[in-house]
Amino acid sequence: MTAEIIYGSKIAEEIREKLKADVKELEKKNIHPGLTVVIVGDNPASKSYVKFKQRACEKAGIRSSVIELPEETTQGQLLQHVNQLNEDSSVHGILVQLPLPAQIDEKVIIESIAPEKDVDGFHPYNIGRLQTNQDAFVPCTPLGILEMIKKSNIPIKGKHVVVVGRSNIVGKPVGQLFLNENATVTYCHSATENLVHITRQADILIVAVGKAKMIGKDAVKEGAVVVDVGNNYLSDGSLAGDVDFESVKETASYITPVPKGVGPMTITMLLQNTLKAAKQISS
Ligand code: GUN
Numbered sequence: 001m002t003a004e005i006i007y008g009s010k011i012a013e014e015i016r017e018k019l020k021a022d023v024k025e026l027e028k029k030n031i032h033p034g035l036t037v038v039i040v041g042d043n044p045a046s047k048s049y050v051k052f053k054q055r056a057c058e059k060a061g062i063r064s065s066v067i068e069l070p071e072e073t074t075q076g077q078l079l080q081h082v083n084q085l086n087e088d089s090s091v092h093g094i095l096v097q098l099p100l101p102a103q104i105d106e107k108v109i110i111e112s113i114a115p116e117k118d119v120d121g122f123h124p125y126n127i128g129r130l131q132t133n134q135d136a137f138v139p140c141t142p143l144g145i146l147e148m149i150k151k152s153n154i155p156i157k158g159k160h161v162v163v164v165g166r167s168n169i170v171g172k173p174v175g176q177l178f179l180n181e182n183a184t185v186t187y188c189h190s191a192t193e194n195l196v197h198i199t200r201q202a203d204i205l206i207v208a209v210g211k212a213k214m215i216g217k218d219a220v221k222e223g224a225v226v227v228d229v230g231n232n233y234l235s236d237g238s239l240a241g242d243v244d245f246e247s248v249k250e251t252a253s254y255i256t257p258v259p260k261g262v263g264p265m266t267i268t269m270l271l272q273n274t275l276k277a278a279k280q281i282s283s
Pocket of ligand 1: 095096097098099120140141169
């Protein structure tokens with residue numbers, strides 16, 4: 001079997017066209033969706049992610065601004081910035097880029113963001129609402145993955161979804177999201193024994209580990225759907241996923257590539273969440 005490739009880049013483009021039209025409709029009602037991103041320090045990867053986010057907002061007609069703070073910013077100073085943004089009615093979405101420098105406790109900052117402006121979906125309020133299957137801001141990468149699967153008309157209900165990785169940003173929420181869609185969900189992580197034995201049972205295998213090409217053909221059942229969240233830079237500067245694309249595409253029925261797979265969907269869901277926040281706050 002040779003897998004059909006799910007290009008997130010293509011699906012993302014279609015959704016962004018629709019979002020652009022939605023922004024125009026909101027503008028007619030004098031609602032001007034706005035996202036503010038806060039970045040602390042000079043992490044090059046974070047800086048480039050923030051640039052992508054800004055560019056995507058611009059193209060969609062969403063106002064965006066970036067607050068750049070120095071590496072030595074204290075937790076108190078960052079909290080003050082977040083509090084100001086919470087109070088600012090022209091700001092609908094707040095995103096504090098992670099990771100933060102060691103002197104700042106990420107959990108404290110995330111909990112300081114007003115839940116109704118938490119477009120990352122990281123606040124415990126939104127996590128709790130996702131857990132209890134209520135309307136919530138859902139983290140962008142998990143939401144993008146679900147959207148890709150749905151847009152590809154892949155059935156979810158009753159299927160065995162195996163998630164490799166248990167981060168708060170991707171692994172945990174993506175499993176929850178698929179559970180809410182009536183999948184049977186198994187989580188695997190760094191302490192899992194017999195990993196391959198479990199991944200081979202997956203109808204839908206979602207890999208979010210951060211280890212280049214760690215999932216090979218032997219770890220995938222014939223006909224499985226494989227979603228690769230990895231974004232690993234190799235020593236030659238090229239980008240690789242967590243899945244060995246070339247070998248796994250011979251076994252899978254569907255597979256997402258890296259790049260042009262999950263990445264573009266993540267940013268698109270950030271735009272979607274910002275519009276959702278603008279609509280809810282302004283209604
Ligand atoms: N760092 C890496 N991914 C993300 C993300 O989705 N949101 C934030 N705030 N920081 C990140």
